[in-house]
């Protein structure tokens with residue numbers, strides 16, 4: 001087993017955390033499932049391997065007597081004010097940079113990026129979520145050309161506006177098979193979206209319009225050499241998992257015009273891990289994210305996806321993340337477990353004489369830190 005505790009992580013995909021960290025048991029549990037039905041927090045989360053493990057980690061760092069007494073652990077957690085909790089856990093995690101998607105949850109109820117950077121002694125970088133941008137503009141405009149003009153404008157000079165990446169959740173909406181539609185088809189879809197606007201909000205789900213606008217963004221990304229992250233595989237409960245298979249991205253990956261656009265496949269494409277890692281192994285512009293909090297899977301499953309990814313893709317194509325959201329322990333736990341799982345997998349390779357220790361350490365550095373520095377030009 002390689003000891004990787006000395007490598008600070010670049011968390012290439014995560015979200016804001018709540019300013020109010022005092023949560024009752026059900027609300028706390030609900031953070032550890034992608035299911036939205038409340039029955040999961042009531043009956044099932046406490047029986048998941050991930051949650052049981054998380055409580056044990058918290059019990060240890062908070063000095064609880066029992067590692068399995070949920071009440072004791074959550075009471076001890078509740079005694080710390082939010083700032084102390086964040087500071088304590090982030091310092092313990094040794095985070096170099098957090099790359100944030102601020103679109104979810106609502107920034108109004110979350111720590112600002114600056115506050116987190118200060119508490120965690122880490123750098124914060126931001127990425128722009130395309131579907132949220134589309135929604136924000138659609139509620140304000142009545143004309144499709146106007147939409148495209150505003151959208152183009154928002155996507156110009158991205159680095160100057162502090163972004164290091166774009167992000168798309170199209171997998172959750174209409175799927176990764178992003179088609180080519182005529183402008184007329186996109187306009188018709190836009191009219192449908194406009195009709196769905198209610199109280200200043202719309203959830204975009206009109207495929208011809210989303211795909212059309214994604215192509216506009218891809219051109220910008222290629223021109224500005226701006227990487228784009230795609231959610232793939234496991235994700236929000238509204239996703240149709242069949243459409244989240246990263247192989248659907250083939251037409252985008254094959255498109256010569258987008259060769260300069262780096263594509264990052266999020267969530268280790270779970271359970272399509274081998275397929276996603278394969279894409280990173282054959283397309284020069286594809287990179288692969290290894291996320292150690294979400295999906296909420298146990299250590300054996302994390303070992304499996306880490307082996308699968310390292311088994312086929314170069315470490316210079318792999319990047320660590322947490323996908324942490326709501327709670328600071330998600331970023332902390334991912335950093336600990338990411339290092340530990342990666343250390344075990346590389347340790348096995350060293351043991352089998354596939355590489356020496358120095359080479360193993362070098363590959364680990366790439367996954368935890370260096371690849372992200374290159375991809376996002378940090």
Ligand SMILES: [Zn+2]
Pocket residue numbers: 013014015101323
């Ligand atoms: Zn996410």
